[in-house]
Amino acid sequence: MFSVLMAVYKVLLPCALLLLAGSPMAAEKQASKTHRVEIAQMKFNPSSLSVRPGDTVVFVNLDVVTHDVTEASGKLWKSPPLAAKSTWKKVMKTSANYYCSLHPVMKGTITVK
Amino acid sequence: MKSLEKIKTAVLACLLSVFAFGSTVLAQGNPTLSDAEVASAAVTANQIDIDFAAIAKEKSKDTQVLKFAETMANDHRAVIEQAVALAKKLSVTPKDNAVTQQLKADAEKTKAQLRAKSGKAFDKAYIDNEVAYHTSVISAVKDLLIPETENEELKELLMSVVPALEAHLEHAKMIQHNMSKK
Numbered sequence A: 001m002f003s004v005l006m007a008v009y010k011v012l013l014p015c016a017l018l019l020l021a022g023s024p025m026a027a028e029k030q031a032s033k034t035h036r037v038e039i040a041q042m043k044f045n046p047s048s049l050s051v052r053p054g055d056t057v058v059f060v061n062l063d064v065v066t067h068d069v070t071e072a073s074g075k076l077w078k079s080p081p082l083a084a085k086s087t088w089k090k091v092m093k094t095s096a097n098y099y100c101s102l103h104p105v106m107k108g109t110i111t112v113k
Numbered sequence B: 001m002k003s004l005e006k007i008k009t010a011v012l013a014c015l016l017s018v019f020a021f022g023s024t025v026l027a028q029g030n031p032t033l034s035d036a037e038v039a040s041a042a043v044t045a046n047q048i049d050i051d052f053a054a055i056a057k058e059k060s061k062d063t064q065v066l067k068f069a070e071t072m073a074n075d076h077r078a079v080i081e082q083a084v085a086l087a088k089k090l091s092v093t094p095k096d097n098a099v100t101q102q103l104k105a106d107a108e109k110t111k112a113q114l115r116a117k118s119g120k121a122f123d124k125a126y127i128d129n130e131v132a133y134h135t136s137v138i139s140a141v142k143d144l145l146i147p148e149t150e151n152e153e154l155k156e157l158l159m160s161v162v163p164a165l166e167a168h169l170e171h172a173k174m175i176q177h178n179m180s181k182k
């Protein structure tokens, strides 16, 4: 009885592993990318970006003045103040409009799809 | 020649003071500012907006006005630090001149007017002045200081400041608009 169970287990385990590896979740993990948004001359560049769920977006402040990255509703997420030359990253799960709360005329969009 | 230059600089200073009214006469002039004088005018123009912000921090209770004033103080300080560092690197000592003097004289008048106000009247006067001041400084940087600058690095620095000034102007206009709806 025990040996039958072992045999089943030996066959099933690799199958289970294969299934896991082939699942969409694992595929997404492998494909997750890092995107760069530069903050320069008082603009987010690119100001409109399309990413996959789970991708990382790195914001790099190339200006001499401090900026931040604030989700448009002001409730979901917000970066700390980003001084000159500093960076901040966020893993994106849902689409968002964002702006700089220090310079509200600076705006951007990230579409997650 | 010396006195001619003096006259030119004096004319320039007068023209600068009417920039707030949308004058573009400066483009026709033939001013004579050295890089050391341009550096002085640039630092002074930034310091003046820091001074206005300090008055706002003292007098305003409006959160969007206070936040704007804080951005002005921080951004203009960052620009001054950059300008001072570059001047040092280039061994240029900012030199006082008629443009700097005119900027200072105008600023003193504005500061007195701001200090005389309080409450909502102060907020309005401060933001209205920020709109006018940034408008005139953008024109002065673009049409006077940049063309007057010989050194490429100093010129690049001045050019890189323009987008920040423009963002400040749009921000001030946004607050001005919000206030008019209240």
Ligand SMILES: [Cu+2]
Pocket (backbone or CB within 6 Å): A066, A067, A068, A100, A101, A102, A103, A106
């Ligand atoms: Cu900003």
